Amino acid sequence: xxxxxxxxxxxxxLNAFIQEAPEIYAVGxxxxxxxxxxxxxxxxxxxxxxxxxxxxxxxxxxxxxxxYYPLDEGRDMGRLVFTxxxxxxxxxxxxxxxxxxxxxDLLARDFTINAMAVAYTKNQVPRLxxxxxxxxxxxxxxxxxxxxxxxxxxxxxxxxxxxxxxxLGFSLDLExxxxxxxxxxxxxxxxxxxxxxxxxxxxxxxxxxxxxxxxRRLGLLRHALGR
Numbered sequence: 001x002x003x004x005x006x007x008x009x010x011x012x013x014l015n016a017f018i019q020e021a022p023e024i025y026a027v028g029x030x031x032x033x034x035x036x037x038x039x040x041x042x043x044x045x046x047x048x049x050x051x052x053x054x055x056x057x058x059x060x061x062x063x064x065x066x067x068y069y070p071l072d073e074g075r076d077m078g079r080l081v082f083t084x085x086x087x088x089x090x091x092x093x094x095x096x097x098x099x100x101x102x103x104x105d106l107l108a109r110d111f112t113i114n115a116m117a118v119a120y121t122k123n124q125v126p127r128l129x130x131x132x133x134x135x136x137x138x139x140x141x142x143x144x145x146x147x148x149x150x151x152x153x154x155x156x157x158x159x160x161x162x163x164x165x166x167x168l169g170f171s172l173d174l175e176x177x178x179x180x181x182x183x184x185x186x187x188x189x190x191x192x193x194x195x196x197x198x199x200x201x202x203x204x205x206x207x208x209x210x211x212x213x214x215x216r217r218l219g220l221l222r223h224a225l226g227r
Contacts, residue, residue, distance in 0.1 A: 003034065003118045003126040005042045009082060010090055016060045017047060017094075018120045024049050024056075025102050025117040031128070032113050035138055036168075043088050048097040048105060048117070054078040057094040066092075103131050110157045111164065111176075112137045112144045137173075144173035151179055155186040158220055159198040166202065166211040177218070184219035195224050 003026070005011045017024045028046040049056060054070055057078035061068035071077040076096035083089045097105040102117050109115040112134040119127050128135070132146050143164045151157050158180045165172050172180075187195065202211040215221040 001034065001128070003120075003128075005030070005045065007042050007090070010042050010045060010092075013060070013064055013066065013080070013082075013090075013092055014045065014047075014120070016064050017056070018122055020060050020063070021049050021051055021056050023119060023121050025097070025105075025119050025129070027106070027109075027117045028114050031116045031118055032134070032138065034118075035116075035135060044091045044093070047092065047094045048102070049094065050097050050100075050102075052076065053094045053096040057092075066090075102129055106131055107146060109146055110150050110154070110160060112146055113142075113164070113170075115146050141168070141170040142173050143168075143170050143176065145176045145179065148179065151176070152183060152186070155183070156190050156194045156198055158184065158187065158218070159195070159202070159215070159224065162211055162214050162218070162220070163198065163202050163205070165214070166205050166207065180218050180220070185223055187220060187223035199224060 005014060014026070025048045026045065027048055030042065030045050033042075053076045054073070057080055058068050060066075061080045066080040066082045069079045069081065071079045071093065078094050080092040080094070081089050098108045099105055102119065106115045106117060106129065112132045114134070115132050116134040117129045119129055137144050143161050145151055161172060161176060161180065164170065202208055202215070205211055212221065215224065
């Protein structure tokens with residue numbers, strides 16, 4: 001598996017991070033899409049590190065000429081943006097990992113297909129870290145919660161589950177579906193802004209009507225709109 005972005009500008013950025021940080025991890029959609037063979041037109045990259053994420057992000061931004069913005073000082077998150085790109089800007093978010101290890105960080109994520117990481121260490125071959133069976137779920141085309149707390153801790157993830165299924169052509173794992181149906185009313189505790197953002201992403205898909213119908217079947221639509 002080639003764990004380098006196909007976009008040369010993004011690849012140069014990642015290599016700068018590898019040179020700057022003792023160890024850096026790519027997480028989320030990049031890992032998922034690489035395993036799915038969707039390697040073209042990468043416009044965003046999420047990285048985590050056990051070191052000072054904002055400091056490393058600022059050093060790399062200065063080194064490669066990207067713009068740098070602090071995202072969340074309390075959670076040690078920074079963003080790099082490259083606007084001199086054909087098409088949409090390139091974005092890289094860098095965060096300090098949650099917990100003491102990358103495995104702990106991954107166990108705190110939403111769905112197994114998003115809870116994989118690639119470890120990059122200088123002069124070593126990149127390696128996949130998959131502690132929750134995300135690669136197997138990709139092969140089975142399943143969207144499955146990481147654990148029972150994944151949805152309860154952040155109800156907006158229930159909308160994200162529907163979006164991922166529609167976006168990727170995947171099915172919702174049975175236990176995940178049953179939990180969503182049980183706790184759909186917890187969406188009422190979610191901020192309207194976050195609900196709006198996730199709904200807009202569903203509406204931007206090729207067949208938004210299917211996504212909205214799935215939200216209705218799961219009991220989510222009335223809570224998402226009933227404000």
